[in-house]
Amino acid sequence: MTISESILQINDLHTTFYTPKEQLKAIRGINLNVKKGEILGLVGESGSGKSLLMKSVLGILPDSAKIDQGEILLENKHLESLTHKEYQRIRGKDIAMIFQDPxxxxxxxxxxxxxxxxxxxxxxxxxxxxxxLEAIHLLGQVGIPSPETRVGQYPHEFSGGMRQRVLIAMALASQPKLLIADEPTTALDVTIQAQILRLLKKLQEENGMSVVLITHDLGVVASLCHRIVVMYAGMVMEEGTVQDIFHRPQHPYTQALLDSIPRHENSQKQKLKVIEGTAPSLNKLPKECPFAPRCKKAFERCFQEVPHSRQVSSTQQSACFLSEEVNS
Structure with missing residues (x-):
């Protein structure tokens, strides 16, 4: 992929939390591209670094965190070295974000x-x-009934789903080239969740913008995204098209996430599969493959070195020694 095909390109990004006692490496050498006009799903368990990665892109890191290596390019313009004022001109206008809690x-x-x-x-x-007048139009565009009346009401007068639509309207107000949606449906029931996701897809198609959808749930991205990036412990484990990830997963972590999705055809008595163990904490990140302690397919090499992402097909990459052996 060339830069001209990307709206956002991230190269070897490292973001670290600095405390009086230690340095906590939260984002570790991430490479990522978002194509123009696509919806990219950024998936992984809580604490995998998804939101922090996008906050690095937006320049809204906590005071204790900073980017200490790598590049962030928005349409070939470097963002990682911008001043606060320069970032303010881009944030909202070129990049907008929908946060988790309205x-x-x-x-x-x-x-x-x-x-x-x-x-x-x-x-x-x-x-x-x-x-x-434009605010009324935007509220109507995101499916809020009687926008002429609702424009004069307060947030507490809206339901959770309607408040989320307000945030989407606010994001659209600036006509961004890139929209980042951070777990936009987490607190909503399944029916409202589906409505919000359909709305995001419809607006993306109408406006031709790129969207990064952050979620811990692979099931959410199945019908919405063009490509999926799977993160774990501040690193990219796998990347591919929706077809690649759902039908030809190359990384055991991706497979474990897929196995944990509830399925309608399963018996009511059948227990949901869970990924045994817990993700490593930032102050105890392993020097080997971070998923190895939880991986049922791990072998000796997995506990000795970190696997690098390698191309397994024209559309798919995986950071796993198993995919090296299978595709060598």
């Missing part, structure tokens, strides 16, 4: 419409009257 992202004392109007005036230069 109630923490929305000011409870500010009307829903005011959130959107403020963005439109600041980023797109709208006058207040024009901005309010």
């Amino acid at each position: 109630m923490t992202a929305l000011n409870p004392l500010k009307k829903v419409g005011a959130h959107i109007v403020e963005l439109l005036m600041r980023i797109r230069g709208f006058r207040k009257k024009e901005a309010k």
Whole structure:
């Protein structure tokens, strides 16, 4: 893939937490591309580094964390060395993010419409009257009924699903080239979850933007994404198309995630499969394959060195010694 085909390119990125006693390496040498006009699923268990990776891209890392190696390019423009003011011009305008919890992202004392109007005036230069009309249009676009009335209501007057739609409307207000959705359906019931995911797909197609969908659930990305990147312990374990990941997984961790998806055809008495053990903590990251202690297929080499990602097909990569043997 050339840079011109990518809207976002990440090269050998390392992000570290610095504490008075130790350095915690949270993102370890990640390479990742997001193509123009695609939906990329970023999948992995909690603590795998998915959100931190995208916060590194957005320049909104906690004070204790910093990028100490690597490149982040948005349409061939380096982001990792931008000043705070330079980042502010890009954030919202070129890249927007939908956060996991709408109630923490929305000011409870500010009307829903005011959130959107403020963005439109600041980023797109709208006058207040024009901005309010556009806010009503955006609320209608994301499926909020009676947007003329709802624009003047407060966040607590909306359900969880409707608040999430407000966040999507806010993200769309800036007409971003890249939209990052961080677990946008986690707190919602299954029916509302499906509605939000369908809405994201519809808006992505209509606006031609690229989307990174962060989730811990592979089942969520099956019908939505074009490609999937599987993360574990701050590293990429596998990358491929949806067909690759669901039908030809090359990494045992990917297979374990797939096995843990509930299936309708399973007997009600059949227990859900779980991945035994726990992910390593940041202060105890192994020097070998990070998944080896939990992997049923691990062998001696897995406990001696870290496998590097290698191409197993034209569309798929895997960081596993097993895929080296199978595809050599």
